[in-house]
Amino acid sequence: MKPIWIVDDDESIRWVLEKALARENLSTRSFSNARDAIAALEAGTPQVLVSDIRMPGASGLELLQTVKAKYPGLPVIIMTAFSDLDSAVAAFQGGAFEYLAKPFDLEKAIELIRRALEESLREASVPQAMSETPEILGQAPAMQDVFRAIGRLAQSNVTVLITGESGSGKELVARALHKHSPRAAQPFIALNTAAIPKDLLESELFGHERGAFTGAQTSRRGRFEQAEGGTLFLDEIGDMPFDLQTRLLRVLSDGHFYRVGGHQPQKANVRVIAATHQNLEQRVRDGLFREDLYHRLNVIRLRLPSLRERREDIPLLTRYFLAQSAKQLGVEAKRMSEPAMRFLSGLELPGNVRQLENLCNWITVMAPGQTVEVKDLPPDLVSYPVDAIVPAAGLPAVERSVADLAPAPAHPVALPSLPAAEGATCWQILLESEAASLLASERPEVMEVLGRQFESVLIRAALKHTHGRKNDAAVRLGIGRNTITRKIQELGIDGASDD
Template identity: 55%
Template sequence: MHQHSPRASKPFIALNMAAIPKDLIESELFGHEKGAFTGAMAQRKGRFEQADGGTLFLDEIGDMPAETQTRLLRVLADGEFYRVGGHTPVKVNVRIIAATHQDLEQRVREHRFREDLFHRLNVIRIQLPSLKERREDIPALAQYFLTKSARDLQMESKVLTQQSQDYLCSLDWPGNVRQLENVCHWLTVMASSREIQLSDLPPELLARAPSTHNEADWQQALANWAKQQLESPTPDTLQQALPDFERVMIKTVLAHTRGRRGEAAKLLGWGRNTLTRKLKDLDNS
């Protein structure tokens, strides 16, 4: 975003709010004057001054302390601030880009993030879906990270077999893109051959049961059943399958709810009368 903006020739300064001790955040953001506190041997410019004319990227802004939120709000409103220990206002022209993995609206409701600051920042929102919500990107991202790691380590780039690629796509990736990048770096170092086999993946990934495996298993079983039926096709193949499918679903859900029909009907997305009628139909079939 910075590189494709009119500010591209100006500084891009990044600061991770979660990585800075609470008592140092204001000094990091706004700088300090000589003698402002013990160890302040000289005047120091903060990230706002360093980014003047350019972009300041505040990562994990949801972790910003309440008092710093108040000071940031004033900078956004007035375009000026005071260094820690200073008495002269410093004017800056900075574009703010903020990011967080947290639900800021929820934190506002919990009074853990200022509502007025949230609305100041929430001008243009870009929501990035988690990696498990865009599994189709995993092969391209994995190959990019494998190539990058190989270049950094001055090694030949490795490639994923189709089986390994499919397995990576089936995982949930709670650490998102950073986790995938770390796995690819690990594979660049540890995989014994250029082609990365399923057995080359880190043990912790192989031990994790992908959430899609059970889904794939029953779908494959259904496909096998359909193929068998098509060997001697009848006009009512689907009509045979649907009652059996409903019977299995109803029995499974009723077992889960210990026979409580009202709760079972809700889980199935039906009304209680619908469930009662279907049970009667199944009993008669």
């Protein structure tokens, strides 16, 4: 980690901060004037810069201006006397992270520097994370259309509206649009408008001045200012409160906005990319979304396909997410068996790519063994009804070798070892998988083992249905009272009563 620079003509201030930061195991470098600090920027940069505002020669504001021109992501804390509050306002307008009023409480000063340090490290990790992120994965024709659209929009600053179901990867596409645009070197700022309370959303977007509302003890830059020169991604734009839609429209129209409680207009040089899973046309008709804002956002529309529309990408995405999850945990990546991959590719997965990624994380942690079978998947998946699984049409050849494991909607599944007329549902696929495992292990009495498990599941389900009344359970199962009593004792089933 790079050192924290302290710039102040007062030697005692430099000494106090140096000693306090050293106790926190943070390295420092001190300068008695701004000119020396500006010259030092040619050879390197700090992690955080702490500067007095009034010094002989160049001021702290000049230093701030130089730093922000070259390194916009570097947090700068401006130190000022109480009489310099006008200068503090100028510092915030110039992009200062925070100001520290003199005389300051040393613990609060260190806490503020720590916050700036965290911000600096977070900012520094963004370019690295983006460079490690591969291009969006997808071989399906629907995704190729998306790739072509990103390519056409690469050199444009036009506003884009991304539509698609939740979890389909709208932010990933927005990042790709930014990454391949002329603004790629500038910030990409994302905000989910549905995740911020209505009372805070205006401040989150446009920032606020000190004292603008209760609790606003300092001025704060909003997302528009943070994204200056770059891209602002507004996710779930359909949930934006109606009154804030008016303010957003004004920014898109004339490129200016006001902080909450502010009187000086701020200029916004920002490309806006919006996204929603909702039908904005319907929300316009319902009076929930401004029609003029809709037309401002809907300059170029990019529709993302759901995972159901690109099932041939599920094996590719699954292997990628399993590898990523294993890398994060420092373990060997799990492998999906052909029946398990076929089963997974046939599921609805309403959460789309996000749900698939979460599932792969679950598999990496919870599934036993390196090769994952259908029975190793989460119980809520393997209990899907038959009509939640779709035909195998459209899957690549490598997956079609087990295509007969996938049922058509509302029809039985044809297993390789079962005649088509007999059919099978999801639990039968699991049963066959378990039977194959037992037979492969050469375990004796496979029929008896599976038979006991089968009877136990049936009786437990019947008892649950009848609230533990075994006589009623026997009637529901079509067996005698003595038979169910004997089976309950043999299988060691608890929770049954004679009532």
